[in-house]
Amino acid sequence: MIIPRLAWKSIMNRRFTTILTILSIAVSTSLLLGVEKIRKSARASFINTISGTDLVVGARTGGVQLLLYSVFHIGDATANVTWKTVIDIKKRREVKWVVPIALGDSHRGYRVVGTSKEYFKKFKYRRNIPLTFTTGNKFSDLFDTVLGADVARSLNYKIGDKIVLAHGTGPVSIGKDHGDTPFRVSGILEYTGTPVDRAVHVSMEAIEAIHIGWETGAFSDQGNKKSPENLRKLDLRPKAVTALYVGLKSRMSTFSLQRWINTYLQEPITAILPGVIFGQLWSMIGNVEKALLIISTMVVFTAILGMIISILASLNERRREMAILRAVGAQPIQLFILFSAEATTIAFLGALIGFFSLYGVLFLIQPFIENLTGLYMEITAPEWNEMILMITIVGAAMLAGIVPAFRAYRTSLSDGLMIRD
Amino acid sequence: MRDNIPAIQLSDIDFRWGSARSDFRIQVKNFRLEKNESAILVGPSGGGKSTLLSLICGTVRPQNGITKILGNDLENMSNSTRDNFRADNIGIIFQQFNLLPYLSALDNVLLPLEFSLKRKQTSGKTKQKIKSEAKRLLRNLSITPETIGRQKAATLSIGQQQRVAAARAFIGSPKLIIADEPTSSLDENSQEEFLEQLFYEKNATGASLLMVSHNPRITKRFDRLVKLENICTILPKQELVL
Numbered sequence: 134m135i136i137p138r139l140a141w142k143s144i145m146n147r148r149f150t151t152i153l154t155i156l157s158i159a160v161s162t163s164l165l166l167g168v169e170k171i172r173k174s175a176r177a178s179f180i181n182t183i184s185g186t187d188l189v190v191g192a193r194t195g196g197v198q199l200l201l202y203s204v205f206h207i208g209d210a211t212a213n214v215t216w217k218t219v220i221d222i223k224k225r226r227e228v229k230w231v232v233p234i235a236l237g238d239s240h241r242g243y244r245v246v247g248t249s250k251e252y253f254k255k256f257k258y259r260r261n262i263p264l265t266f267t268t269g270n271k272f273s274d275l276f277d278t279v280l281g282a283d284v285a286r287s288l289n290y291k292i293g294d295k296i297v298l299a300h301g302t303g304p305v306s307i308g309k310d311h312g313d314t315p316f317r318v319s320g321i322l323e324y325t326g327t328p329v330d331r332a333v334h335v336s337m338e339a340i341e342a343i344h345i346g347w348e349t350g351a352f353s354d355q356g357n358k359k360s361p362e363n364l365r366k367l368d369l370r371p372k373a374v375t376a377l378y379v380g381l382k383s384r385m386s387t388f389s390l391q392r393w394i395n396t397y398l399q400e401p402i403t404a405i406l407p408g409v410i411f412g413q414l415w416s417m418i419g420n421v422e423k424a425l426l427i428i429s430t431m432v433v434f435t436a437i438l439g440m441i442i443s444i445l446a447s448l449n450e451r452r453r454e455m456a457i458l459r460a461v462g463a464q465p466i467q468l469f470i471l472f473s474a475e476a477t478t479i480a481f482l483g484a485l486i487g488f489f490s491l492y493g494v495l496f497l498i499q500p501f502i503e504n505l506t507g508l509y510m511e512i513t514a515p516e517w518n519e520m521i522l523m524i525t526i527v528g529a530a531m532l533a534g535i536v537p538a539f540r541a542y543r544t545s546l547s548d549g550l551m552i553r554d
Numbered sequence: 555m556r557d558n559i560p561a562i563q564l565s566d567i568d569f570r571w572g573s574a575r576s577d578f579r580i581q582v583k584n585f586r587l588e589k590n591e592s593a594i595l596v597g598p599s600g601g602g603k604s605t606l607l608s609l610i611c612g613t614v615r616p617q618n619g620i621t622k623i624l625g626n627d628l629e630n631m632s633n634s635t636r637d638n639f640r641a642d643n644i645g646i647i648f649q650q651f652n653l654l655p656y657l658s659a660l661d662n663v664l665l666p667l668e669f670s671l672k673r674k675q676t677s678g679k680t681k682q683k684i685k686s687e688a689k690r691l692l693r694n695l696s697i698t699p700e701t702i703g704r705q706k707a708a709t710l711s712i713g714q715q716q717r718v719a720a721a722r723a724f725i726g727s728p729k730l731i732i733a734d735e736p737t738s739s740l741d742e743n744s745q746e747e748f749l750e751q752l753f754y755e756k757n758a759t760g761a762s763l764l765m766v767s768h769n770p771r772i773t774k775r776f777d778r779l780v781k782l783e784n785i786c787t788i789l790p791k792q793e794l795v796l
């Protein structure tokens with residue numbers, strides 16, 4: 134038991150350099166574990182951008198593209214899905230609910246999403262968290278709109294404000310305003326960290342209403358027909374949707390319904406499982422995370438290397454110490470263990486400190502990170518893979534510690550009791 | 555019968571350092587140190603004294619010959635057995651830097667007991683008794699255990715360090731004390747005092763003592779003066795400088 138005690142005292146004797154070494158290992162451990170955590174959180178919050186929706190349906194296209202425009206509002210749909218098809222899908226007995234999505238308009242750079250009131254109940258994110266309102270409520274009037282958190286915050290809107298939507302999605306909307314039909318802000322949603330924050334929601338009927346007279350793509354004036362009062366009298370049942378969120382009664386029927394939709398003959402349409410496409414998408418952009426992981430692994434290597442260098446540097450001035458220990462009866466193997474124990478202790482302390490400081494920092498900055506980046510860092514009990522990472526770090530340090538330990542072993546053998554230079 | 559067993563007996567030793575070192579070679583035809591005997595070994599620096607001590611302590615092995623310490627043949631022992639044998643039976647004092655700088659003086663004295671159960675048992679049955687034995691040794695060597703004994707070895711003066719080293723060599727009463735110029739870093743008064751205390755402990759424990767020294771003035775205390783050139787052949791021939 135004397136060897137661990139000597140290792141500890143010897144470490145404490147060189148407190149300053151040891152603390153620096155421990156710190157460098159702690160920082161690198163925090164970095165590695167932190168990157169791992171961010172990686173997982175980013176993946177989880179990305180893949181769970183939309184949850185509770187079993188299938189997303191749109192005009193025939195690639196799965197990634199459909200997901201991009203229907204959920205992330207990136208890019209545009211090539212075609213719409215007719216309302217008749219929507220009804221056909223809705224009538225399937227596997228289907229529990231459908232929520233229509235109509236895209237194509239914008240408000241000052243933010244996408245307008247035409248949808249039904251169901252949307253606010255069925256759209257779930259992360260781990261099945263429903264949308265909630267900061268203030269106000271769902272649309273009750275034809276010209277009501279519900280804003281995402283980012284929209285309201287950056288444009289400084291509050292309940293009752295009037296906003297004008299623009300046709301198309303470009304940043305410049307001169308001459309394309311739906312100026313004769315202003316909308317009233319009826320509700321503002323809580324922050325979610327998903328594309329919902331950047332969306333302006335209106336009802337499907339409102340989308341129909343503001344597009345009367347726009348059938349050719351540019352507005353042809355049909356007199357004073359287009360005042361809100363006149364529009365309210367018209368039949369505003371939607372004729373088409375851009376995409377459809379579908380919820381099923383049982384997940385078991387997901388694939389059969391998907392097959393049915395993909396082989397639907399009246400219209401070329403595509404159904405995707407959002408989770409699967411999210412996975413594909415993530416594997417495309419996930420290389421960044423791998424790079425991060427590699428870099429932080431390198432940092433750990435550097436820290437361990439630094440530790441070995443500092444132990445090796447101390448070796449020469451400690452030849453005397455080794456001779457003393459040999460003189461009182463220590464075996465060379467015990468000196469080997471002494472130096473190994475030193476490396477292991479330093480690495481263990483470093484990893485431990487790094488681990489706890491990471492969790493400490495996470496607790497402190499978690500809300501800021503979520504506000505700033507929308508990345509929700511879930512603080513969970515340490516997972517197995519984190520433990521494995523830490524064990525790997527300590528193990529690597531132990532392994533690297535063999536270098537100075539073996540040198541100490543060799544030196545103590547050849548020096549004997551008398552130090553010969 | 556056992557009383558006649560010499561503390562050290564070297565016969566027909568032939569030792570070379572590994573090829574990488576040098577062509578230094580030392581041969582010892584016959585050397586004995588009797589039980590209870592004290593001998594002082596004098597010789598030129600770089601003349602192989604340290605190598606001879608390493609051979610006696612069993613930290614290096616000769617290519618040929620027999621090394622018997624207290625009747626035990628070191629050459630027949632495994633490496634770890636030899637290390638244990640050294641821990642049990644030999645107390646060693648170096649020229650200087652004897653102590654682990656990060657341990658207290660008292661812990662330095664107790665250090666050999668961690669490697670030798672035999673010496674631990676000899677010095678006391680309980681932890682308390684072992685500690686008071688270490689304190690007694692320190693006190694005999696004019697180190698106050700309650701003050702200086704608690705200090706880190708690195709903070710002690712060289713004279714104090716040498717005395718702590720002597721206490722460490724004697725704890726648990728090993729039968730052979732090897733000292734490599736232990737007084738060379740002390741001034742004249744301290745030298746006298748140190749030797750006085752060293753011999754007091756040697757006589758109290760009945761140990762044999764082999765000391766290397768350059769100092770001709772201290773030889774009178776010893777039973778025997780051994781000249782290195784009389785027992786060793788050093789190859790290649792070296793300039794003898796005293």
